[in-house]
Amino acid sequence: MNRSAYYSPDFHHKRSVEKMNIQDLKRKAVQIRMDLLQMVYDAKTGHTGSSLCNTDILTALYYHVMNVDAARPQWEDRDRFIASKGHAVESLYCILADKGFFPKEELKTFSRFGSRLIGHPNNKVPGVEMNTGALGHGLSISVGMAKAAKMDGSAYRVFTLMGDGEQAEGSVWEAAMAAAHYKLDNLVGFIDRNKLQISGSTEDVMGLEPLDEKWSSFGWDVIQVNGNDIAELCEVLHQGPRVAGKPTLIMANTIKGKGVSFAENVPHWHHHVPSDSELELALAELTEELRVIGHE
Template identity: 70%
Template sequence: MEIKALQAKATQIRMDLLQMIATAKTGHTGGSLSNTDILTALYYRIMNIDPKNPKAEDRDRFILSKGHSVESLWSVLADRGFFPREDLATFSQFGTKLIGHPNNKVPGIEMNTGALGHGLAVGVGMALAAKRDGASYRTFCLMGDGEQAEGSVWEAAMAGSHYKLDNLIAIIDRNRLQISGSTEEVMGLDPLEDKWAAFGWHVVSIDGNDMKDLVDTFATVPAVAGKPTLVMANTVKGKGVSFAENVPHWHHHVPNELELGKALAELTAALELYEQKGEVR
């Protein structure tokens, strides 16, 4: 997909996840909206994956360590064909596999996540296994910024550098908001890039809602031989819905009927704009 088509796809994914959350009457809205562009770049342009063979040995691995923001991932996996789109309507319903965190009974999910701070450690293990097996696959791990307060993240960061895992790419959805407010008020993180660099990682800071920035950056990894890469994706929580952007309340707010209608109208207008320009293909 070209950049404009990826932007249009991300808009469609946002519409799907909002409808899914509204139908289920539960979900984590703000973080799913902020990480949608990251997932779209990875799943439609960057990663080596095959929905028809989700367990292919040479597939790139993806771990959503911030597992509570799974709604965007479910929407992407359904759209890519890992499972039927109709299943999105069962999100968080009794007996569904599409629960509120990644569930590895669903094709395309590598591990159950949700306890923050665990994803990168498992990613280190996957990347180390690839090195020792002489395998070519890469491991991508998406974390939240509030998650950086977990000590296990830094143990994994130290191990990734020690083992020179240049096939490991960690991404931080740096939207600067968590459930109880600003990350810098809850547990100050800055200078976060400097901390990761001090742990021996190659650090790249980008606009995490800019599709070209995302694609150009991910296309270069592994970027430095012998070093894992940390992509600091500076994002806007609630991205794409004007009245949800940078509003802490939308961390797990479920849109009511009026809010859903306004949000879908905004996103539909954005999608129509892409199509009018003739840049969606």
Template identity: 75%
Template sequence: MDIRELKAKAVQIRMDLLTMIHRAKTGHTGGSLSNTDILTALYYRIMKIDPARPKWEGRDRFIASKGHSVESLWCVLADLGFFPKEELETFSQFGTRLIGHPNNKVPGIEMNTGALGHGLAISVGMALAAKRDGKAYKVYCLMGDGEQAEGSVWEAAMAGPHYKLDNLVGIVDRNRLQISGGTEEVMGLEPLEEKWASFGWHVVSIDGNDMGALVEALEAAPAAPRKPTLIMANTVKGRGVSFAENVPHWHHHVPNAEELELALNELTAALELLKQEGRVQ
């Protein structure tokens, strides 16, 4: 997909996840909206994947370490055909596979996540296995910024450069909000980029809701040989829904019928604008 097509796909994924959360009456809305652009760039442009062969050995691996923001991931996997899109209607219902965190009983999910701080360590192991087995696949790990307060993140951060894992790409969804407030009030993280660089990572800071910037950074990785890459994706929590953006309450707020209608109207307008831009070009 080109950049305009990726932008349009991200809008559609946002519409799908909001509808799904509203139907289920549960979900992590704000973080799923902030990471939608990241997932769209990865799955529709960057990663080597095959929905028909989810266990293909040569596939790139994706770990959603911030597993609570799974709604956008479920919508992406369904849209790509890893499982029927109709199954989204069962999200968080009794007996479903589509629970509130990644579940490796679902095609396309590498590991169960949810307890924060574990995903990067697993990703280090996967990347190291690729190196030792002579495989060419890359490993992408999406972390939350609130998750950066977990000590296990920094143990893994030491291991990545130690093993010279230039096939490993960490991404921080830096929306500066977590369930209990702003990250700098809950547990100050800054200077976060300098911390990652001091651990030996090649650090790239971008606007994580700018599709062009995301594609450029992800296509360039690894940008430094024998070093893992850390992309600091500066995002807006609740991105795409004006009344949800940068509002802590929307961390796990479920849109009511009126809010859903307003949000879908905004996103439909954004989608129409992208279509008009395409026709002009």
């Protein structure tokens, strides 16, 4: 595919990705949250709050924006996604299973001995591009992929999701400099800006603000969005690069534990496993949200 197609006004209409409408995307995000809660509960381990938080971002990407094909996971022209925030893998696994990259039944093996569904992205799983988990590596990998696309004249885009606590890693900023230097406008970085990390507030652990100005000073086009608003995410992502020659950084302001009222903005839910009663209550809340979406 010639890279010039990426800049065509009709580019998104030519891509083969099957897009869901906004209401269906909202419904899908709720269903993925239900799946990941059940998966964590069954496994008795997982990063629950982090995965609930990033579900809307991944839903927008995989069901409305990215050009991927479960029947051809190694298709050369596929868009690439790197989960630099690798500990929040539960939502990614649930989405890949839902899209048919592997049988949904396999989710029941999550974190069990011998399972390929380990607690961080594993490239033995179809649809996972790279093993990640050690924070600070994902953006560097994505820069290499985006640079390769430029060199090959390929039209695919590269997306990476970082945590805000991850911004304390020096390798993030080395990669940020490289992306701007090589004018990688086919690269989109997300920061899941929920302002919490395992040991508390990001601003108490290692102050980040003004985070948007820092990324702008490194040569990125920075866009602030509500990272739990699927309609807003889709609108921004379909704009393509707003500034030719600049990588895009989407500051996705999110709520940790989103979708479960008693988990939202609670640091304890970073890797909390729901109890029997908590799971029952969480699933009831999400079932009610499905009902409300159906009446919108």
